[in-house]
Amino acid sequence: MDKEILKTEAGCPDCGGTGWARAEDGSMRHCRCLASGRLQRLLEEARIPRRYEHCDLYSYVPNDPTQKRALADVRRFIDRYPLIDVGLLFLGPCGVGKTHLAVSLLKRIVAEKGDSGLFYDFRDLLREIQSSWNAVSQTSEWEILRPVLDAPVLVLDELGSNKPTDWVRDTMAHIINCRYNDRKITIFTANYPDTPGRPGEETLTDRIGVRLRSRLYEMCKLIEIRGKDFRREIRQADYRF
Incomplete structure (x- = not known):
């Protein structure tokens, strides 16, 4: 087993930190705290922001038919993983639960399937890459990009939010094409519609x-979500001082 996987809990009542516990038949087995330690490590390495640590499928309350369908699609995706070869693309306005569902999916894959994953807000990823160009930076651009390209499951949040300069598009293309060629599962969220809903509205293609956009059609199932802005309609009503 991997050395990281063999980390134990020193105060574990079952093994006392040895990593071995006696089973009901008297044989010695790897202690359950090994799996617990590995799960904790994988969740930490996934880089899920603290704001989304609470997200789970049980805490997602659909208030629109499209949200109900999205939740069902995510559950089916988790059930079929890893026997699945396409990712998901969540499209919809702010506050309808795109990131909530994406993070919930990532956490379930880690916890139930034992696979590793990574979360990145695309805007933060671009800032980290740009910071690596600083002469005093201790991190290279490749060190930032490598886990993004290698992660078995990647959640890339807020795709298209940055001003679409040539460099931004080249960086997006590099990440998307590398993961496409390596058949890695990628989950995207974006606030832009697939088709304009009103005159002058920007689309994801824009x-x-x-x-x-054509490449995303090939590598992801499109999930369009509508509904009221949860942050504005519900969270604001809950705030008390």
């Missing part, structure tokens, strides 16, 4: 370009 933000990322025709070629990348």
Whole structure:
């Protein structure tokens, strides 16, 4: 087993930190605290922001038919993983639960399937890459990108939110194409619609370009979510001082 996996809990009542516990038949087995330690490590390495640590499928309350369908799609995805070869693309306005569902999916894959994953807000990823160009930076661009390219499951939040400069599009293309070629599962969220709902409204294609949007059609199932802004309609009503 991996050395990281063999980390034990020193105060474990079953093994006392040895990593071995006696089973009911008298034989010695690897202690359950090994799995607990590995799960904790995988969740920490997933980089899920504290604001979303509470997210789970049970805490997602659908208030629209599209939200109910999205929740059902996520449950089916988890059930079929890893026997699945396409990711998901959540599209919809702010506050309808796109990131909540994406994080919930990632956490379930880690906890139930034992696979590793990674969460990145695309805006933060670009900032980290740009910071690596600083002469005093201790981190190279490749050190930042490698886990993004290698993660078995990647959640890339807020795709298309940055101003679509040539560099931004080139970076998006590199990440998307590498993961596509390696058949890695990628979960995207974006606030832009697939087709304009009103005159002058920007679409995801406007933000990322025709070629990348076409690539996403091939590597992801589209899940469009509508509904009221949860943050504005419900959270604001809950705030008390």
